[in-house]
Amino acid sequence: MIQQLVMYEEELHRINAICETLHRDSNAKAVLVIDKNGQAMASAGDVQELDVTSLSSLTAGNVAATGGIASLLAEKEFAGQFLEGEKISYHVSIVGQRVILVVLFDGRSSLGLVRLRVRKATTELVLVLEVMVKKSQSGSGQQSVFSEITDDDIDNLFND
Amino acid sequence: MSFINYSSREINCKIVYYGPGLCGKTTNLQYIYNKTNPEAKGKMISLATETERTLFFDFLPLSLGEIRGFKTRFHLYTVPGQVFYDASRKLILKGVDGVVYVGDSQMERMEANIESLDNLSSNLQEQGYDLAKLPYVVQYNKRDLPNAIPMAELEEALNPTKVPSFEAVAPKGIGVFDTLKAVAKLVLTELRKGS
Numbered sequence: 001m002i003q004q005l006v007m008y009e010e011e012l013h014r015i016n017a018i019c020e021t022l023h024r025d026s027n028a029k030a031v032l033v034i035d036k037n038g039q040a041m042a043s044a045g046d047v048q049e050l051d052v053t054s055l056s057s058l059t060a061g062n063v064a065a066t067g068g069i070a071s072l073l074a075e076k077e078f079a080g081q082f083l084e085g086e087k088i089s090y091h092v093s094i095v096g097q098r099v100i101l102v103v104l105f106d107g108r109s110s111l112g113l114v115r116l117r118v119r120k121a122t123t124e125l126v127l128v129l130e131v132m133v134k135k136s137q138s139g140s141g142q143q144s145v146f147s148e149i150t151d152d153d154i155d156n157l158f159n160d
Numbered sequence: 161m162s163f164i165n166y167s168s169r170e171i172n173c174k175i176v177y178y179g180p181g182l183c184g185k186t187t188n189l190q191y192i193y194n195k196t197n198p199e200a201k202g203k204m205i206s207l208a209t210e211t212e213r214t215l216f217f218d219f220l221p222l223s224l225g226e227i228r229g230f231k232t233r234f235h236l237y238t239v240p241g242q243v244f245y246d247a248s249r250k251l252i253l254k255g256v257d258g259v260v261y262v263g264d265s266q267m268e269r270m271e272a273n274i275e276s277l278d279n280l281s282s283n284l285q286e287q288g289y290d291l292a293k294l295p296y297v298v299q300y301n302k303r304d305l306p307n308a309i310p311m312a313e314l315e316e317a318l319n320p321t322k323v324p325s326f327e328a329v330a331p332k333g334i335g336v337f338d339t340l341k342a343v344a345k346l347v348l349t350e351l352r353k354g355s
Contacts, residue, residue: 004354005163012167037255038219038235039163039172053202057219057235061207064251065216072247146164149228149352157225157232157348158341 005035006136012042014128018121019044022101026117027109029088032102033095033125034059041099055102059092063100082111093118096126098133161255162351170231173347174255175340178280179262180272181213181241184301187330188262189220189236192340195333196222214240217252224344234344241276250283258295258347259284260339262328263318265300265308273318295346298325299339304332 019031023044030045032052038060040052062081070077080093091103091114101122103114163172177185186206193204202221209215218238223231239249261280263273281291298319302308311327319325324342328335 004351005161007163007165007167009167012165035163037161037163037174041163041165051203053221054205054219057221058205061216061219061251064254065248068247068251146228146352146354149348153227154345154348157227158345 004136005132007041007132008135011128011132011135015042015125016044018124018128022103022117022121025120026103026105026114028103028105028114030102030104032056032059032100032104034100034102036060036063036094036098036100045104050104059100059102063092063094084111091115091118093122095122096129098129099125101125162257162347164230168231169229170233171227171351172233172235173257173344173351174235174237175258175260175343175347176252176256177236177238177260177262178249178253178276179241179301180264180269180276181243183241183262183264183269183273183276184328184330185238185241185262186214186218188260188299188301188328188336188339189218189238191330191333191336192222192236193220195337200224213242214238215245216240216248227348232344232348234347236340243275243279246279246283249279250286253283253287253289256284256287256289256294257350258297258343259291260297260299260343261318262299262301262330263314265302265314266305267307267309270309270317277318292321295343295350296323297339297343297346298323299328299335300325301328301330301335303327303334304329 015033019033019042023031028045030047033042034040034056038057040056066078083090087106089105093101095101105114177188179185200223205219207216220236222234224234237252239252284291300314326335326339330336
């Protein structure tokens with residue numbers, strides 16, 4: 001029943017590299033890649049001061065709500081969102097219907113530049129995601145460790 | 161949908177607390193948040209109205225420790241219980257790995273309990289899930305109230321498939337962690353089966 005999304009080393013490196021390039025080329029403060037269920041997958045830039053877990057969950061909620069509005073209006077999806085703040089702006093786009101790309105930027109960048117660079121990054125991310133999904137479905141990337149989990153392992157997790 | 165990161169050696173799972181309005185879903189999360197070590201939890205987020213009714217969801221990220229070298233992270237969500245927030249409930253169920261149904265033990269909330277359970281089942285179906293196949297536990301909250309219905313009656317009405325169930329008094333923490341542990345175990349067991 002549970003469909004797993006699995007991230008292996010190779011794809012993470014590629015996604016991180018795309019984030020780094022986007023961060024640099026768009027003069028952004030930070031770049032985040034989040035799965036649609038709200039789990040942070042990768043990031044670049046000044047993320048130390050951010051609460052990435054909360055930001056990921058709220059962004060996913062926001063994207064889900066926007067998707068709900070889209071379907072009520074008989075739109076397939078609203079592919080992007082832009083929130084303009086006094087100091088920081090927040091650009092969100094959906095990549096390959098599967099993950100969310102967030103770019104946080106300030107006055108050193110502009111919406112036009114961010115949009116331009118996001119478009120390029122999106123094309124590259126789609127390719128990596130396709131590989132990720134294929135590997136997740138086939139389980140071919142690596143021998144799963146979970147088949148070896150015993151009842152004791154699970155019980156031990158809950159020993160106070 | 162669990163997310164397994166081999167690179168950072170993490171398993172991420174999503175658990176949703178479902179139930180009628182004012183049954184104590186948010187109170188469960190608040191108790192877990194208050195009793196968990198700071199290093200094992202993230203910030204609890206509540207998107208609520210001014211009268212503290214859940215508007216969209218509550219969110220609490222928890223780390224439960226390591227299993228075979230993998231950090232287990234559980235993201236706990238609640239849904240808004242009020243009937244008219246159905247569109248929001250459907251969104252929150254997306255990608256769910258395990259469900260806790262929180263029932264209200266009070267006699268006068270029985271109809272709301274049943275309506276919410278039916279709603280859970282149909283909303284899951286709409287997303288392509290089957291409640292009978294999903295890691296799922298039931299909690300009967302507010303057991304301390306004088307108008308609480310006997311357990312046998314609640315079980316018959318709200319737990320026909322006899323999944324693990326727990327009596328609870330959420331503000332005092334009674335049954336709260338037992339419920340969480342039970343659903344987390346089922347989720348991890350399911351993960352093992354799926355591997």
